[in-house]
Amino acid sequence: MEKQNVYEKPVTLGNILKFAVPTIAMTVFMSFYTMVDGLFVSNLIGTNALSAINLTAPVIQLVTAISTMLATGGSAVIMKKMGEGKREEAKEDFTFLILVNVLAGAFMCVGGYMAIGRIFAGMNLSADVEGYCVEYLSRYLLFTIPILLMNNFTLYMIASEKAALSLICSVMGGVLNIVLDYVLIAVFHMGISGAAAATGLGYSVTAVVGLFVFSRKKSLLHFRKPVFRFKVLANAATNGCSEMATALVTGIITMMFNWTMLRYVGEDGVAAVTVIMYVLMFASSLYTGYSYGIAPMLSFYHGEGNHDKLKKLVGISMKVIAGFSVLTVTALFLLTRPLVSVFARPDNPVYDLAVTGNRICTLALFFIGFNIFASGMFTALSNGIVSAILAFSRSFVFMLVTMMILPLFFGVNGIWLATPVAELMALALSAFMFLKYRKKYGY
Secondary structure, eight states: OTGGGGGGSOOOHHHHHHHHHHHHHHHHHHHHHHHHHHHHHHHHTOHHHHHHHHHHHHHHHHHHHHHHHHHHHHHHHHHHHHHTTOHHHHHHHHHHHHHHHHHHHHHHHHHHHHHHHHHTTTSOOOHHHHHHHHHHHHHHGGGHHHHHHHHHHHHHHHHTTOHHHHHHHHHHHHHHHHHHHHIIIIISOOTHHHHHHHHHHHHHHHHHHHHHHTTSTTSSSOOOOOOOOHHHHHHHHHHTHHHHHHHHHHHHHHHHHHHHHHHHTOHHHHHHHHHHHHHHHHHHHHHHHHHHHHHHHHHHHHHHTOHHHHHHHHHHHHHHHHHHHHHHHHHHHHHHHHHHHHHSOTTSHHHHHHHHHHHHHGGGHHHHHHHHHHHHHHHHTTOHHHHHHHHHIIIIIHHHHHHHHHHHHHTHHHHHHHHHHHHHHHHHHHHHHHHHTHHHHTO
8 A cells, every 4th residue: 555655655855765766776777788788799899899889879769769758758648647536548548658669669670671771871981890780780670669668668667656676677687688798799609699689688578577567457557448549649749759859869969979080080989989978878877767766756746736745856856966966977087997998908099088088078977967857857747848948959959069169179079078068058958947937837
């Protein structure tokens, strides 16, 4: 009975962290085993293969963008209905949105295979790197539907008060991924294909478990006969469009980073970018996990009209994020060389590039947490337009401006500076939106 009343508990730091910590641990662990993928690839295959994984990232971001949109936007819509007492309708909408994801996944898988021969043409890559790109992506696409289901079930488990189960699934999937990375690459010599298969099979754990969990009527959310409601799909897409925009423009910005690095440094620069993205992703996962963890609470209190709890939740969250920021920046400055050395030896030209870049990019962590939280908060409050403006400006507009201007004055260091400067600009916009809508939502 206590679990059923979790949204009715007092809003305290302890209760918030109890609700959010499993999600934080889950996202941190998922980031960790993504880094382990890079570790196995760079050490067992080489830095050219590591560059290839980064070069395929924009396509992978495109594949997951629609799923992310429906998962985050759909969770906000459904939990708002739960807060309004429309529980049966929420379950019908949940089932409908899962089916939409399956259909979207099948379509993207087929489309990806049809376009794979043209994706890397014209990038002036070496034959070795281009071959790795095609090989990795072709295997990854086989797991499109399980990966989309994983993205959805992860958030819906959190919303259904099963964050601990979501964490267990992530740990199981991560361990499977790590084990298969070694077995498929080192033992069976499958190369980068083995890395892609290990990743897909690791992600599939949450998809399989989710199908069983949400088939049980004891779950807060569970499968029912779906009802097609265009408004629900439109609302989910609108609320989650910021997350979709973030995924899409992240892919575009990754391409820009790669092209700029190819121009200034060459393929070693792409490998250095990959190392830094792994490190920043790992640190940022704290903020992403926290934002995902408390999003159902924000949506529920908004639907319930409980402004007191909403205000307390947002106030405490700001303090938590500030604490995370100080800890992550300090830790990364102290651990830069050990972290980079895991991916590239000190005698490798990638090493010095990555060390310098990591120390500059780490400054962005002072601002990233607040920007991630602001965008996620407006999504949870069913204001997808503001969330999209924040996400699109942060991930694309500001990054585009800084990527075009700063390298002209500072060369390679300008490429690294682009991220912290763009995040600082995004922080100013987040603060403006936060203050503008404060009275409307009562936080």
